[in-house]
Amino acid sequence: MNDETMRITGRKVRDGCRLTLSGELTIYTAAALKERLVRELEEPGSMEIDLEKVTDLDTAGFQVLYGLRRACARIGKDLKISSPSRTVREVFELYNAARHFGNSFLNPERDKIERT
Template sequence: MTPREPRRLAVDGELTVLTAAAQKERLIGALQTSSGLRVDLSGVDEVDTAGLQVLLLARREADRLNVPFELGPVRGGVAAVLAMAGLDAAEEE
């Protein structure tokens, strides 16, 4: 049996206090129904501390479930914010 590919989930627009609750539900729900998650952040143009908290929570939940969790691709400014928070992400090419 081969491991299944992580599910891809795209996040677009802003990942801020205005969208954090809804994105949290999407990410946690996707983690609970998949064998892993790759969060595509290439459409995110703004992230704040609430958005970072959601991503950190999702990573912690993936660890708890023992499933892969990946971030990327991301664009330049968002990549810099994620790096400052210790979240590794593949940059968009």
């Protein structure tokens, strides 16, 4: 995806796919992200979303990520949010939603160690 404010790169991994988001995840990019995530939901295996390079996150972006979590739970797909940036953690803490997304939000340093 070549959006001026957000970039999505994806790759297949052993047990599913890994998407890396870079830039701004806002109302201006949320629809394009949602479209990509819906396509990835149809693929077999787990899904990992790397948010380390997300520089801005607003309510629309949050809603896309939270909706993804709910969709994955509904169909039994494993979802991991990895390396959330400080901006992402702050927004999720504001909405009291970090606990719904696992250890990456609670201990981002451990997540970085696991990836190396």
